[in-house]
Amino acid sequence: MEKIRFKINGKEVEGNIGESIMTVANRHKIRILGLCYCPDLEPESSCRLCLVSIVGREGFFTSCNTKIEEGMEVITSSEQIEKIKRTNFELISSKHLKDCVNCRRKKNCQFLKIGKDYNINLKKNDKHFDCEKYQFGPSIIFDSGKCVNCYNCIQVCSNQGVGFLNIEKSNGFSKIIPSCDNDKDCVYCGQCLSHCPSGAFREVDSVLDIERILADKNNYVVFQFSSALIRSIEQELGRNWNISFLSRVLKKLGAKMIFDTSFGVDVIIEKESKDLIDMINTGRDRCLFTSHCPAWVKYIEFYFPEFISSLSKNRSPHIIWGGLVKNFLIKEKKINPEKLFIISIAPCTSKKYEILRPELKVNNMNPVDFILTTSEACTLFEKNKSILKNIESETLENVFIKSVNAYDSNEDIVSSGIKLFYKKNTGKELIGSQFKKIEDVEQGVETSININGRMINVAIAYGLGSAKKILEKLKKNPKAYDYLEVMACPKGCLGGGGQPINEGISSKMDSSFLEDINVCYDNDIIQKIIGIDEKNFKEICKTNYSLSAKGYIKKI
């Protein structure tokens, strides 16, 4: 691709055709302050903070939406620029509640960061007016008092093909409101939260409940998490947070057992590849959809009910594992079910809704009792910093982390599944299968595998917007794909609404620190957990779907 050379503050930089000044500046680590800018959205250009001037041109330009040109000279700071930025930030902050001390988002709040930069008084706004607070189902809270009208949430919700958030102007003020439309519903993906620069969106809080449960020493509390999350925790809390450190912390906080959700993934992969084989053998004419992502499941149930029968009947990995662990602990260890709590640490806000789905109950119990989002987990650990000293005394007994085949990402899971599926059908190892981008689907990839002469077409969609396009394709041609994996969030689960908001996640997990954790499948307890009969298995691992009614929205 042809490169464009230009200057930012006298420094020679290089960018590609079509890139904005902001994009190139960020890549060159030149900081241009901006509140509404999100690299994965079209620039809203609403905050008017990222202003720059260009030598030889009149006026000021927002760097988020001004395209680079050969030879242009960009200046990012001057007396006039600073004056406007300061005025605009003061205007933005005049409306914000500024209850920063009590705000869960304070650690990664772009609004707060800029306020500090400009030394602007961020005292709580006492004479605040007109700030409704909503709760969307059991997952998400929107506090309009912290909204700075950047409209990123509207854009991302619409990109998701959901369009649950609207702008309403009344009495001169524009407000973000949840849709009253009966055919619009939130699927709780939490992308609004990931793209909010001012903390107006957050997950429904579970930290206090979990602290309460951990404080009661009669409770038997089990944690599970996917080891891939450690990267996010490490990025948020510091380098010493490896998996064994995290496990010791959870033990210190009162956890009795700790599991890697990957065990649940293994159960699914095994089952799903069997389902796919059955499907092919019986010549079923529809595509099989993965169902581990609760936002995707809700999306299908609410927006595309005609595809409900395509959803895999397997429950999601943490629900399966929660159910299996509860079954084991109650039956084998005689733990009082009322004192038994399973908590999943997850990158996901939609799972807060998933765990309450009535059809997932086993013996009238929820398989998982609480979801602690990764971001909430970090809050929990920070709040309890004082008791986290001397955690070396905690042993790693009853900590079960997979040392091999821990899944690093969803792509990992899907390719493992396909490999297993291939091996079972052909007896050979799958080599050389590669995913390529699907035409006209921004974030979708596809591949075909030859299984004994029959081509199996597999697609993966990142983000509901892309998934929707594949659904449209399947409506026209039901045989376009045989297997469809969807993650509701455009960056996959590690870009979920429950993740700490930060600059991005480092690429691969460092597995060297796994050595001191002992687990594999030959472990006795793991064998007992998964070694259940078919009837029990069905009750714990299978589920059904139905047309979804609109979830509740309440003013709080």
Next chain:
Amino acid sequence: MEENIIQKIRNSKLRGRGGGNFETWIKWDLVKKSLEKDKYIICNGAEGELDVSKDGYILDNYLEDVVSGILIAINEVDAKKAYFYLRSDYYLKYKSALASLIKDKPIIIFEKPNIGYIGGEETTICEIIEGKSGMPRIKPPYLTEKGLFGCPTLINNIETFYCVNRISKDEYSGERFYSLSGDIKNKGVFVFQEDTSIEEILRRTDNYPSFDFFVQSGGGASGEFLLPEDISISVFGIGSIIVFNRQTTDIYSLIEKIMEFFHRGNCDKCVPCREGSFMIYEMAKNRKINHKKMEEIIYSLENSSFCALGKSIAIPLKSIFKKILKDGKNKI
């Protein structure tokens, strides 16, 4: 050989009558020359400025000429369709008359939703016709390149299309419509040559005040404030002249009225326009103006607003402070 219409418009020196003052022929030429298959025309009848109703007057008297102007455009640029975009009351009043004029011609009468002044901004109109929310788009791309449904679009004001029709019949000679209101006895819409001075217009309509006064001229609420010694110039923008009695006009109320208009009529997308106009409105309403803050907001509106609406708010405010409040006759 007969002169083509774009050449005729060029020779007539017609500039858009919607406030932008852009040379009409250039827009027409750009859209005509575009190689895209689908092109659109929009006739902007949103007329949303405070105390201005010259487009309403044209609809009342020259509806057929406006439609003819649109048809000339459709023909000239080879447009697929034209949208006649009208504010609600105009829509209700003229839709049946328009329908019988349009017949089977590709002109769609479109009712502007109830979204205030911003609903007349050209990129916002495209968004609205496309069924999206009423917020402006980033320019460039300009509408002549990527407008309605991503296609080259020619948008002109009602008066501009009226003028084009006259140009086509060689009847146009540089006249325009003026909307006169405020503290005068003969309010209404008048026609004069476009180089006529404000003073002359006031005198010839028998409206020149006998009392000390000032005027706001150009674009309704976003027009510039002028003292009697400055009114030997002609009128820009949409041709509005509002006269104020200097003795009886309360400047706080005036700023309050203007800023309430912008606070309610803007789209609330960008910070200076959304929060800035509200803050100035509050200051005026509370009769407590923080001059330093006001000056900062005006500077920010002028230099960092997303669209022309925000930038235009600076014009009346700056001229009130520079002109009307300068000599001490009016105080705040």
